[in-house]
Amino acid sequence: MKTRSDLLLRDALATVFVRGAAGDAAARRALEELDSWSPASPPGPALGELRSEDETPLFEADGPLTEKFAGLEGYVRDRARRFTSALAWIQEDGATGDPIACASAAWDAGLFFEVHELLEPVWMQERGKRRHVLQGLIMAGAALHHLTQDNLAGARGLLREAARRLSEATPEEPLDLARFGRELGELAQLIENGQVKHTDEIQKLPRLAPRASD
Structure with a gap:
């Protein structure tokens, strides 16, 4: 406890x-x-x-x-x-x-720890590729939470791993998770370059946005 x-x-x-x-x-x-x-x-x-x-x-x-x-x-x-x-x-x-839609709203509100809390129960029940994708979203929330605590190394590593897992997202997902993953990777690079040291310094937060219709 x-x-x-x-x-x-x-x-x-x-x-x-x-x-x-x-x-x-x-x-x-x-x-x-x-x-x-x-x-x-x-x-x-x-x-x-x-x-x-x-x-x-x-x-x-x-x-x-x-x-x-x-x-x-x-x-x-x-x-x-x-x-x-x-x-x-x-x-x-x-x-x-809807846990994923709620996690998207939490992300936009800056509730990064809560993203993890919303998605973990769903992740524990999933299997296969979607389990990896959900873990990527959980890692993204954890990464930004670390960044709010000034843990740059932890944030950078989690962002890169989240980006890798989200690259496995299928077109059936309602959110554009592949794009989100790419933006997370770009944020990880900004942290490595010393351009971002806290969430307050992020000029454009990666967005968990709906997939664009064809």
């Missing part, structure tokens, strides 16, 4: 987002309450029930984060904003419950 408070908070919030993306009503309520959360006001009932993996409540009854997570308010606000954006796109596209 994890012990670092930032990782426990990250995982707890990511779990709520994944459930919300799948259409879970209680998780959606918690995410709505998170979007309007203020340390100066009591959390909504769904938010007040959230616990980390070690069963620590995330929020005090009067509003602030509990002592274990004190100092992480900025992270919570950032995640709340990104969750709201991603869920709006998911609903707009009618993608609720």
Whole structure:
């Protein structure tokens, strides 16, 4: 079990987002309450029930984060904003419950860790070439998460491996994964050249875009 408070908070919030993306009503309520959360006001009932993996409540009854997570308010606000954006796109596209479409929305919202969390259960059930492709998407999310943590070597290696796996994508995939993979490879080269050292420095984020119709 994890012990670092930032990782426990990250995982707890990511779990709520994944459930919300799948259409879970209680998780959606918690995410709505998170979007309007203020340390100066009591959390909504769904938010007040959230616990980390070690069963620590995330929020005090009067509003602030509990002592274990004190100092992480900025992270919570950032995640709340990104969750709201991603869920709006998911609903707009009618993608609720579609892990790959939800992962695309999460990617566009900068929720790179959550891309991994959305896709891993699907990857574990797949076999054959599509399993490799899904692992490529998971690696892409992990790579950008590493980049947010200033782990350049880890990001670069994962981007290149993701690009290799996504090159195996078939034309039946609704997203243009081959193009996405090429763009990931280009980003890996920019990192190697010292032109990108953090996600904030990416001028054009690789896009998980739909395949162009013939």
